[in-house]
Amino acid sequence: MTQSRMTVAEILALGPVIPVVTVGDARGAVPLARALVEGGVRVIEVTLRTPAALDAIRRIAAEVPEAVVGAGTVLGADQVEAALEAGAAFLVSPGATEALVAAARRAAAPLLPGAATVSEAMRLLEAGFACQKFFPAAAAGGTAALAAIGAPLPQIRFCPTGGISAADAGSYLRLPNVACVGGSWLTPAEAVAAGDWGRVRALAQAAAALRA
Ligand SMILES: O=C[C@H](O)COP(=O)(O)O
Numbered sequence: 001m002t003q004s005r006m007t008v009a010e011i012l013a014l015g016p017v018i019p020v021v022t023v024g025d026a027r028g029a030v031p032l033a034r035a036l037v038e039g040g041v042r043v044i045e046v047t048l049r050t051p052a053a054l055d056a057i058r059r060i061a062a063e064v065p066e067a068v069v070g071a072g073t074v075l076g077a078d079q080v081e082a083a084l085e086a087g088a089a090f091l092v093s094p095g096a097t098e099a100l101v102a103a104a105r106r107a108a109a110p111l112l113p114g115a116a117t118v119s120e121a122m123r124l125l126e127a128g129f130a131c132q133k134f135f136p137a138a139a140a141g142g143t144a145a146l147a148a149i150g151a152p153l154p155q156i157r158f159c160p161t162g163g164i165s166a167a168d169a170g171s172y173l174r175l176p177n178v179a180c181v182g183g184s185w186l187t188p189a190e191a192v193a194a195g196d197w198g199r200v201r202a203l204a205q206a207a208a209a210l211r212a
């Protein structure tokens with residue numbers, strides 16, 4: 001099973017935006033994922049911030065084969081195992097610890113670890129991570145910070161996330177060291193609670209077109 005996993009670079013290349021989804025009720029996970037896929041967004045990050053998250057990942061992995069579903073907010077080794085067991089195709093962390101990196105390595109799991117500073121990015125590069133999350137993107141300096149980091153470290157490809165909106169995603173995507181961006185704007189809490197999948201589909205369509 002592990003041999004057929006996509007790499008993080010391959011996953012980040014699947015589209016310009018990765019929706020970061022926090023699921024309160026796993027029963028909504030499949031229609032939500034279908035709406036995103038219908039809108040042209042295949043990669044979905046479900047954060048492990050709610051009790052429903054693992055069940056949501058399990059349902060999406062089983063019932064929406066076009067989606068590439070991963071787990072976000074993976075903070076520790078126990079969550080690595082649980083997320084993979086639920087069917088996560090990749091793991092995302094807002095930062096990185098040695099224990100987390102070691103657990104992902106043991107499991108041969110594609111991990112997108114987070115960095116917010118040059119030294120964090122350099123340490124992750126040393127550890128073999130050429131693809132990194134830049135988090136929290138807006139608070140850590142936004143496009144100006146990424147452009148500046150790209151001068152000495154052009155070999156790192158980032159997925160900036162945190163404080164990015166539909167309106168400013170394009171300015172991140174124009175940077176040469178940005179592979180794609182992450183954000184929660186595709187799945188507004190009120191639309192998900194109301195089962196307004198048409199709105200989610202429309203937001204996904206607009207996001208998918210950002211780099212078309
Ligand atoms: O923790 C935040 C998520 O990574 C997404 O951030 P956002 O809600 O600012 O798009």
Ligand SMILES: CC(=O)C(=O)O
Binds near residue numbers: 020047092093
């Ligand atoms: C911030 C983020 O994307 C995560 O919690 O994994």
